[in-house]
Amino acid sequence: xxxxxxxxxxxxxxxxxxxxxxxxxxxLYLDATFGGGGYAAAILERGCTLIALDRDPAAIARxxxxxxxxxxxxxxxxxxxxxxxxxxxxxxxxxxxGVVMDLGVSSYQLDDPARGFxxxxxxxxxxxxxSEGPTAAALVNSLPEHELADLLHQLGEExxxxxxxxxxxxxxxxxxxxxxxxLASIVRRAVPRSADGIDPATRSFQALxxxxxxxxxxxxxxxxxxxxxxxxxxxxxVVAFHSLEDRLVKRFMQDAAGxxxxxxxxxxxxxxxxxxxxxxxxxxxxxxxLRPGDAEIAANPRARSARLRALAREAASNTRDAA
Numbered sequence: 001x002x003x004x005x006x007x008x009x010x011x012x013x014x015x016x017x018x019x020x021x022x023x024x025x026x027x028l029y030l031d032a033t034f035g036g037g038g039y040a041a042a043i044l045e046r047g048c049t050l051i052a053l054d055r056d057p058a059a060i061a062r063x064x065x066x067x068x069x070x071x072x073x074x075x076x077x078x079x080x081x082x083x084x085x086x087x088x089x090x091x092x093x094x095x096x097x098g099v100v101m102d103l104g105v106s107s108y109q110l111d112d113p114a115r116g117f118x119x120x121x122x123x124x125x126x127x128x129x130x131s132e133g134p135t136a137a138a139l140v141n142s143l144p145e146h147e148l149a150d151l152l153h154q155l156g157e158e159x160x161x162x163x164x165x166x167x168x169x170x171x172x173x174x175x176x177x178x179x180x181x182x183l184a185s186i187v188r189r190a191v192p193r194s195a196d197g198i199d200p201a202t203r204s205f206q207a208l209x210x211x212x213x214x215x216x217x218x219x220x221x222x223x224x225x226x227x228x229x230x231x232x233x234x235x236x237x238v239v240a241f242h243s244l245e246d247r248l249v250k251r252f253m254q255d256a257a258g259x260x261x262x263x264x265x266x267x268x269x270x271x272x273x274x275x276x277x278x279x280x281x282x283x284x285x286x287x288x289x290l291r292p293g294d295a296e297i298a299a300n301p302r303a304r305s306a307r308l309r310a311l312a313r314e315a316a317s318n319t320r321d322a323a
Contacts, residue, residue, distance in 0.1 A: 011038025012303045013239055016290050017100060020310045021237045023048045027097035030088075030229070032081040032222060034059050035106035037066050043100070044070045051096075053087065055080045055130040055213075056109065080130070082214075082221035088229065095231040103219060103249075104241045105129070105209060107302070117209060119184035119201045125177065127205075127212045136208040140177050145169045155216075155244065156207030160191045164204055180205075206242065219245060223252045227282065232316035235285065239308050246289065246307045253311045257284040285310040 011017070017039060023029055025047030031040045034052040036059075043050050044066070050073060054060055060078045067074040079087045081101065088094075109115050113123035116136060125137035143151070145165045152161035167190035168177065177183050184201040191200040210216060226236050236253075240246040258280035289307040297304045 010300055011036070011042070012102065012300065012306045013290070013292050013296070013308050014038060014042055016292075016308050017237055017239065018042055018046075020285060020290075020308065021098050021100055021235055023098060028093070028095075030084065030096050030099045030226070032084060032099055032101045032226065033103065033106075034063055034076070035102060036108055037063055039100050039102065040074065041066060044073060048097075049073045051075045051077065051088065051091075051093065053077050053079055053081050053084060056106070057131060059106065059108065062108075080218055082218035082225070084222060085225040085229065094229070096226075096229045096234055097231055098235045098237070099226040099229065101222065101226070101236075101238045103239065103245045104215070113180070116180050117205070119180050119199065119205055122179055122181040125180055125183055127209045129213045134212065136183075136212050137176070137178050139208060139211060140168060140183060141172050151211055152204055152207045154207075155210045156203035156205075157243070158203040158207065164190045166190075210244070216244060216248060219248050220252075223249065227252075227256055227311065227313070230313040232313055235310060235312045237308065237310045239306050241305050241307075246309070249307075249309050250289070253282075253284055253286075253309055256280070256282045256311055258282075259284055281314050283312050283314060285312050 021029075021043070023043045023046040027048050029043050029048050029050050031043065031050060031052040034040055034054040037052070040050055040052050040063070052063060052074060054063075054076075055078065057078055060076050063074070063076045067076060075091070077087055077091075105117050109129065110117050113121040114126075116123045116126035125135060125140065127136040139151075140148070148168060149161045149165035152158040152164055158164065164187050167186050168183075171177060171182075171186045177186065183204070184199075187201040187204050188199075193200055223236075223238070230236060238249045240249050286309045289309050291308075292303040292306050
């Protein structure tokens with residue numbers, strides 16, 4: 001959800017990201033979700049060389065100005081971060097000193113009605129971060145009712161998923177649902193506004209966006225590939241914005257570091273207990289997720305749900321000698 005300061009947006013938890021990533025001059029880093037270039041600009045200011053990925057052609061086009069400011073030190077690549085290994089191998093890059101990921105939709109995408117991510121302004125029901133694949137409108141107008149309900153429940157954590165799916169199917173029988181306002185109105189009629197003030201359409205729009213862009217699948221692939229690319233001492237820093245994302249990041253980092261999650265009081269103890277690998281090459285830098293401070297939340301309300309987690313590959317001097 002990061003944006004550029006020139007557009008009135010700032011990268012979320014920038015101070016914390018830089019503290020944990022600890023970019024050093026002449027290091028090679030990857031911004032796997034370039035967006036508005038906020039993290040990228042801050043990393044480049046540290047004297048680093050940076051590769052920036054984004055599946056959105058508009059983001060890559062915006063990055064040209066930043067690349068011109070740092071000639072020879074910023075390489076922009078259009079592509080999915082879930083394919084970073086192939087994208088970097090094609091450029092003979094096999095190791096990185098650090099990777100940063102800012103998950104979810106960017107402020108540029110969210111604020112552009114033509115992209116169809118938000119119900120706050122009317123626009124085509126698109127929601128694609130790139131330029132390929134089915135739109136949200138295609139899913140809303142074609143999926144069977146039970147599949148729509150499952151999608152809204154699983155990816156939006158929407159309790160009223162069946163009621164909303166039923167309302168969508170009834171509405172599309174009269175006329176195709178093609179705009180953000182049309183869909184939002186259907187959801188609002190099916191689900192009354194809650195006391196917390198959150199728009200009833202919020203979870204449904206989240207679910208469709210995640211499905212359209214296969215966001216959870218992309219995150220899973222990206223985490224595995226980013227960890228494999230880290231050089232000794234390299235760090236992976238991830239900022240997530242909702243529980244589905246954060247759960248994937250937390251579980252991956254705990255597993256990579258050989259840290260079994262604490263037992264749930266709602267579940268019986270597992271037997272046998274999982275043992276941590278004797279020589280895991282990774283160390284967890286954030287036993288608990290870092291959160292934005294009150295001042296940042298006040299200045300940028302979109303930061304309120306952010307969670308930062310980080311993982312590092314052990315430095316070469318700390319690695320056990322095989323001999």
